[in-house]
Amino acid sequence: MTRSSLLRDSLIAIAVFAVLALLPFIVPGKGFTDFMVRLAAFGIFATSLNLLVGYAGMESFGHGLFFGLGCYSFGLIMQTFPVSIPVAFLATVGLSIVVGTVVGAICVRLNEIYFAFVTLAFQMLLHSLIIAWTPITGGDQGLTGGIPRPPFLGIRLDDYYHLYLFSTGLLVASLLAMYHIVQSPFGYTLRMIRDNAARAPFLGINVFRVRLMAYVIAGAFGAIGGMIMSLFVSGAFPDFAYWTISGEAIFMIMLGGITVFLGPMVGAVMLLLLNDFVTKMTTHYGLVLGLVILLFALGLRKGLMDFAADLWRDRQTPTSGPRPDTAAKTAASAPARAGE
């Protein structure tokens, strides 16, 4: 990744943000901005999970740990201390890095199945702490009483357009940062470990350290998603730390695709739209969503953007077929793995 490409991508990001900033004037109404704020929260969260799943091959089932941590930590800091939002923001990122380092040090050595179990277990530990420590966290009622939003740098987050700008700005900036991480030498080291963890040490790579770094980075971004959520609901709820939030994030990345950087974003849009549609149509949310998940998981077995990428590749190189590096590692496609 060269400096010029960083410049180019930054310009693209600024252009995208400018378009996003104008959108509420074209699509009026609080419904749209609300949707986009939620999309920012879940988009960052799902993309950060894909850093682990898609790029590092680390199948975490407990990424909601960081979403819940970001939510509660940010909310609690703002309620307890007279600090500005950026300070609470940085403190939360710092806390998630500390937690990520401790939990990661225990988890990242484990093989795929244990890694999935133990990450989930740590997430449920946070959930049970939230439920148990009622005096601090509000227990199963959640963190109520609202989050103070002192203005900073002229940004007033109690105004919904400001909140929209703040969230989409964070979304664009986070995506840019994560994109550069996966395009960096570090990102390619992750891919190598994913594809051949046995070979990496022979090339002088400390697999443990690289995976731990990936886990911590993904956790920090996951916490940013959680913070946006806590601003959106003006509080925090135990559900944000429950295992279903990890399940939803997994579904988002599987829905959108894990081989393309923006796949999780596409998945987040799809799942949020589906959520809104289903909750409007029926009270049996779980039933409908579960059926959609099964249809998708057993029928398609691949994310939307994975399909698009395969189609694109087939058209580029009609004779040679999909490139082996990605085809063999399409984690969402069982047949590819089964044939290994």
Next chain:
Amino acid sequence: MDLSALASCLITPSCVITQTTSGLIIGLLLFLVAAGVSLIFGVLKVVNFAHGAFYMLGAYFAYTAYQLSGNYLIAVLAGGIGVALFGLVFERLLISRVYGSPVLMQLLVCYGAILILDDLVKIIWGADFLSFGMPSAFQQLPFVFAGGVVPVFYLFLIVVALAIAGLLGLLISKTRYGKIVRAAAVNPSMVSALGINTGVVYASVFVLGGFLAGLAGGLAAPVRSLTAGMGTSIIIESFIVTVIGGMGSVAGALVGSILIGLVRSFGTIGFPLFTEGLMFVLMAVVLVLKPSGLFGKGGA
């Protein structure tokens, strides 16, 4: 944290007996679920995250059978057999399609299934907590050992669960079926080459796991309140048990489950706010000291 309460409990025989029996009950019910998870993973290499939902179904099946028959034995068997049959359908319809898939794919399928099952339970049995009630046969004066009160039903549960654990151990270690199952866990293609239909073996292990989870649900029903989502905590504890005991080991599942049960029951006295957390601490310690689990072979 209340260490003085814990210390004073540990030197009082009555408190030790009460907490130990309640810990054994938590642990042995957990074992019935965790053994299924562990077996299914050992043989099929599939993580059945929906196993907690099987336990829930067992409890609800038993509830309905008890309402209809008034006989607790029939109710427990209805839970076990009902879930075993359900497990067969589940394996053929869903799980058999994700053999060899990445873990997240398997978890995603189970996640979808749990959402559906929890919602179905709410539709069929209602969203409120259901109370099974203590079967009349067990409505007797409790036993008293050294001042510790032990309800008759608790003793019954412990004896039955231990008997099931023993039978399961014999089934796996002594019978021809057990030999095939153990062989299929190590080298399924060789088993298949010897003329054994591994598809049937896989399905049977899943049915066996379902039967155990259903029994656990039926046995737990009188001492737990029934609600959709009651399977979540037990499946996460099962994961912890398999991590502590070692994946695929029935003996490890038994030891791990009883450890978790005791930690939970004594933990409520010493660390009332951190009972759940203690399990995770225990798991983290085992992972750091012996990553393959107490009874696990091979590295994790």
